[in-house]
Amino acid sequence: MTRTRRAGRALVAAVILLLVPAALPGTASAQANTVDLRLLVVTDAGPSVEALRTLFARVGIPVDVLDLNDPGRRRIDAALLVDGAHAHYQGVVLPDHAPPGLSAAELAALYAYERRFGIRQLDASATAKPTTGLVEPTPAVGYGGAFDGGTAQLTPEALAGDFAYARGPVPFSDDDPAVEDSYVQMATPLPGFRPLLTATSPDGTRSGALAGILTDAGREELVLTFSFDADARQLQVLAPGLVSWLTRGVHLGFDRSYLAVxxxxxxxxxxxxxxxxxxxxxxxxxxxxxxxxxIRMTAADVAYAVDWQRRTGFRLDLAFNGAGSVAADAGAGTDPLTAALVAAKGEFGWINHTWSHRYLGCVRDHDLTPWSCATLPILGWTRYISGGIIESEITRNVEFARRNGLPIDPTELVTGEHGGLRAPPQLPDDNPHLAGALADAGIRTIAADGSIEPGLRPVGDAVAVPRHPIDLDFDTATLTETIDQYNWVHTSRADGGNGECEADGGCQRPAAPGTGYTDHIVPVEADKVLDHMLTNDPRPHYVHQPQLTEDRTLYPLLDRAIGDYRGWFADARPLITPTMTQSGHELGRQQRWAEAVAAGRVQGRLEGGAVTVVVDGAPLDVPLTTGPAGRTPDGAAFGTPYGAGRSAWVPVTGERQLSTTAPERT
Known part of the structure; x- marks a missing residue:
């Protein structure tokens, strides 16, 4: 289908874990075989196969890539695939069932390899036809065409196996009404094809399979007959099952769905x-x-937030500024908001947002628009906020939390406007006083703006954790304000906006007055949040307190994102809500693992049902996912259950072995 949008052996550490992968009937015993935990991705640069390549990187699975567009590429032969009884790849991904760039001899070598070792093949975007186990669709039988916004259904076989983490419905993307986002072929299976995903045509008159397993003389091939890119919702929902099927549930890499707000x-x-x-x-x-x-929250807003959290089972993290309470007390004698929050302090997470929200970067010169950093006369040096002021802003808020019994982690910090951290063009580098002040105040984790710097980085002894902004601004609390502000920022001049979106082609249609929040802004922004939730992204999200008061605009958005997620995924794959420190820890492990894989420092192999992971060089946390039967040498279950398998990060220091045995694979 064309429509669609070995390495050095210096052993520093070995981790052996018991795994019992599913056996392919007719496969020779794996006791005498070794299979590397690595995938071979053959690409033609099409969006679907490249989306799978991106998926494997997000999970952390090592891959070798063979580019069919490269005239000097390595040809597929026995030498590439195998060395005696040592198979070099645990799974193979092709752009199509038999892509034009592969010769008959290459396909024959690949098929022989797959049969010998029980290696599975995934076809990223195949055409429904007899060679792929399907009847080619015609106007009378089956369907070929757009499926934007449609919903397919996983079969009982899929839900009993590698897709057991899912509830069954699989949504298909519809990002732009003017563009065909999701093309499908629904087809009738032929003998030897087992459907895993089925659907009915948009007019409700025809149905067929969209994905299934083609069995071919001892080989298993998962055929997908629909289009997708890396951000397509259908791929995001199916991704854990595709990975589990391709790897038989055993692979390097660790995958979760995270949401913290x-x-x-x-x-x-x-x-x-x-x-x-x-x-x-x-x-x-x-x-x-x-x-x-x-705009300021009220005690009634606190009660509503508590009730919403209890109904949804989701925790909000409140980044607070104690000076706001003191100012309210001075004006009224008591502050009902503070009293309500303190009374409900155990219901929320709490984060130090500094005492007064003072900007902690440079001294701002507001005589210019946009503002710039003030400079010393004659010398021209930038005037920075002092380390003493930074430390005072941190510690005064910690003292406020302690007086009121707020259960904060005193090592975490969100500065006002992420101040102190670099923010080009006005502040190209961190405030030079920031790192020292953070150290003096005991801060180990500081929030950064993920739209400016998406990666984790050190700030002295602390680490800056990027947060995703949810596009509801700090100065809007009502639907009218939100729609007006959103349209001003996100629409073209012709549609009444400020037109800044025209520079990158990101303009949207205007949200209609009155209904535009519910029928436009919520779906668009909830989909952005879902994109992060479904791509193994531990970064937190953030909004501001006006979204919890007056028209309480945050809740419909979170209800949409959380509701959609729980409608697609079963309880076996719950949302993880990390603290900011936990987010930084997870993101750091992901980054270090990706760097180690890219540098060729990691090897993994499956032998006789046991996995050995070899790391060259410095100690490393190793992510490993097993099937539900994964065990440690002492017989305990490996890691923690999540989705259809079990997984964990295994810290490896020096030389470490965990000897196990496993039943023979037959």
Missing amino acids: HIDDVLLPNVRWVPGVHCTPGADCPPSVIPPPD
């Missing part, structure tokens, strides 16, 4: 967007605009 500015008031004028007082409103009332 930070609520910044809790206890503070926020300025309010002015609809129609399209500005924020104190930032870009003309002097003639009278500032509307500030």
Whole structure:
């Protein structure tokens, strides 16, 4: 289908774990064979096979890539695939059933290899035809065409096996009504083809298989007859099962679905967007605009948040500024919001957001638009906020938390506007006083803006953890304000926006007054959150306290994202809500693992039902996923259950072996 959008043996560490992979009937005993835990990806640069390549990288599975567009590429033969009884790949991915770039001799070598070792093959985007085990669709039988926004269904066989983590429905992407996002072929299976995914045509008159297993003389080939790219929802929902099937449930790599949401500015008031004028007082409103009332949560909002969390089983993390409480107390004698939050303190996560939300980068010069960093006269040196002020902003808020019994981790910090960290163009480098002040205040984890720097990085002895912004701004609390502000930022000048989106072609259609939040903004922004949830991304998300008050705009968005997730995934694959420290720890392990794999420092092999992982060089946390029967040498279950298997990061220091035995593979 064309429509679609060995390495050195210096042993530093060995980890042997008992695994009992499924056996392919007719396969010779694996006791005498060794299979490397590595995939061979043959690509023609098409979006579907490249999407699978991206998927394997996200999970952390080592791959070798053979590019069919490279005239000097390595040819597939026995020498590439096997060395005696040592198979070099545990699975093979092709762009199609028999891509034009592979010769008959190469396919024959590949098929012989797959039969000998029981290696499975995944066809990224195949055409439904007899050679792929399907009846080619015709106008009368089957269906070939657009399936944007459609829903397919996993079969009982799929749900009883590698797709047991799923509930059954598989949504197909519909990102742009003007573009065909998802092309499918629904076809009738021929003998030897076992459907795993089926669907009915958009007009409801025809149905057929979209994916299934083709058995061919001792080989198993998973055929996909639908299009997808790396961000397609159908791939994201099917991904864990595709990986499990291809690797027989045993592979290097670790995959979870994460969602953490930070609520910044809790206890503070926020300025309010002015609809129609399209500005924020104190930032870009003309002097003639009278500032509307500030936005601040109430005790009723706290009660609503507690009830929502209990109903959904999801925790919100509140990033608070103690100065907001003190200011409210001074004006009223008591602060009902503080009292309500303290009374419900065990319901939430809590994060230090500094005492007063002061910007901790440079001293700002607001005489210029946009602002710039103030400089010392004559010398021209940048004026930075001092280390003493930074430390005071941190420690005063920690003291506030202790006085009120808020269960914070005092080593975590979110600065106001992520201040102190580099923010080009105004602040190209970190405030040079920041790292020292963080160390003096005991901070080990500081939040960064993921839209500016998506990777984890050190800040002195601390680590900066990127957070994804949810596109509901700090100055909007009502639906009217939210729609007006969203349209101003995200639409073209012709549609009434500021037109900044035209520079990168990212303009959206306007959200309609009144209904636009529910029928446009929520689906768009919830889909962005889901993209992170479904791609092994541990970075937190953040919004601000105005989204929890007045029209409480955050909840419909989270209800959509969490509800969709739980509608597609069974309880065996729950959402993980990490703390900020846990997010940084997980992201750091992912980055170090990816670097080690790219540097060729890691080898893994399956032999006689046991896995051996070899790491050259420095100690490394090794991610390993097994089937549900994975065991450690003492007979305990390996790792923790998640989805259809078990998985864990195994810390390896020096030379470490865990000897096991396993039943012979027959």
